[in-house]
Amino acid sequence: MSGQLHARRVAALPPGLPNPPRTGAGGHPRVLTELMHRLGRYLDAPDEWLPSLNRANGSTRQQRTERSVACMQLLRASLKYLDLVTLRVGIPSTDGSMQNLTLPFLAEQAGLDQRRAERAMHDLQKAGLTSVRPRCERINDGNYRGLAAIKYLPPALFGAFGLAKWLRHERSKAALRQKMRAAADVKQRRRETREHARGQLWLAGLKSCVAERADRSRPGPTGGSGGMGFDAEAEFERQIQIRAGQIKQADPSLDHETCFRLARQQLAPPRS
Structure with a gap:
């Protein structure tokens, strides 16, 4: 991509987009913050880094700048809440369960409006870069109410940016930490x-x-x-x-x- 085209793409980015945290900041594992930074490479060369996403719209033309930025920002927001052991997007609870995140919440974290976030999620799912498992619960009148879907990020996303080996290492460490915490809780x-x-x-x-x-x-019988x-x-x-x-x-x-x-x-x- 020429320098002029890259400058035009960067200039077209919507204002107010959140930046990824610095490496190791905020308690994020370094492999996650590193991927957040490397996702920006997709804007320079979409077909080189994530060709499946670049062709997700079914067109031979390159993905539009606004759409590609939305996809990267939604991925960054998901990485902020990614559990390394399961690669599930959510917030861990004290009882060991996981609180799933809604798309409106992730959209707010990514600095996107609802409609743009929905298009980005559709593109990411079609490209195989996010998997979503819908959930619902039955309510009193016999109908069903939708719940926050379970979302996962695939190891292939890390592999596309040269982080596959690092991811395996960090997942092993995270699994060991999880086992040690569980054993300590049982002992306590x-x-x-x-x-x-x-x-x-x-x-x-x-x-x-x-x-x-x-x-x-x-007192006894005698009064004493x-x-x-x-x-x-x-x-x-x-x-x-x-x-x-x-x-x-x-x-x-x-x-x-x-x-x-x-x-x-x-x-x-x-x-x-």
């Missing part, structure tokens, strides 16, 4: 379950001890106490035991001595 849940169980056993024992002490403090006597000091110790049990139940990681120390601090009478 097991630890919390064990601590909760120990806390419950400790609290049950404490309640039994308090109940036994209260029984001994009740059954043993120790129920005085203010004994009641204060009982309240400390109860409060220590509550602290342990709220935070099972605390040991016996810490629970009682905190209970005494909380229940200690104010100094005059």
